Amino acid sequence: MTSAAATADSMRDYYARRAATYERVYFKPERQADLRTMEAWLGAPFAGREVLEIACGTGWWTPHGAREAASWLATDLNPETMELARTKPLPASVRFAEVDAYTLDGLGVQRFSGAFAGCWWSHVPRAQLAPWLELLHARLDGGARVVLLDNSFVPASSTPLSRRDADGNTYQQRALDDGSVHEVLKNFPTRGEAIAMLGPRARDVEWIDHAHYWILSYELS
């Protein structure tokens, strides 16, 4: 197995085991102001669009993003996290599908006019970001709106980094309630690094810094 495949497998397993306790991270007091601002912001970019959500997890962002969308397909590789997402107060336009973000197999020939991924970018190995974005963009029509959001590193709030590998990926040691400890790849790109990855179809690029999160929003030509 390649190290990229091993990283992808361990990430899937870690989030399956963490599903029931995952949303604790959304109750950190210092993140509440950012979260309310971002939740309120997230509906408008997708108004009237047919949206693909990558790695929806427990669906924290799904009701907010899908608020004004024409349709919203929330996908994740783990049924454990999607079971929780299904219990959210969701617009009738939301559907779910088990889809691997690295292949997008299972989507058939579907194309979309919007795409969203929350806290996914940070888990993609740096060498796989450009191919992953290309794979995603290939599913999107011209004029599609893409919103990617993720954590910023805030020393007083974030799990410390435990190491950096030769490709520049950073890692954290995370403990679960069952006592297991997992090494999780978690990158914190700068604005410049992230925008440089987007490829030639990205236009109207906007980077929004919040105290604990960043948002990258753009349109595809």
Ligand SMILES: C[S@@+](CC[C@H](N)C(=O)[O-])C[C@H]1O[C@@H](n2cnc3c(N)ncnc32)[C@H](O)[C@@H]1O
């Ligand atoms: C950090 S969580 C983000 C969840 C949610 N988007 C959020 O922002 O709260 C990462 C998610 O990626 C999912 N995941 C892991 N590997 C995946 C893969 N190869 N394809 C799709 N989803 C995957 C996990 O099940 C988990 O729900």
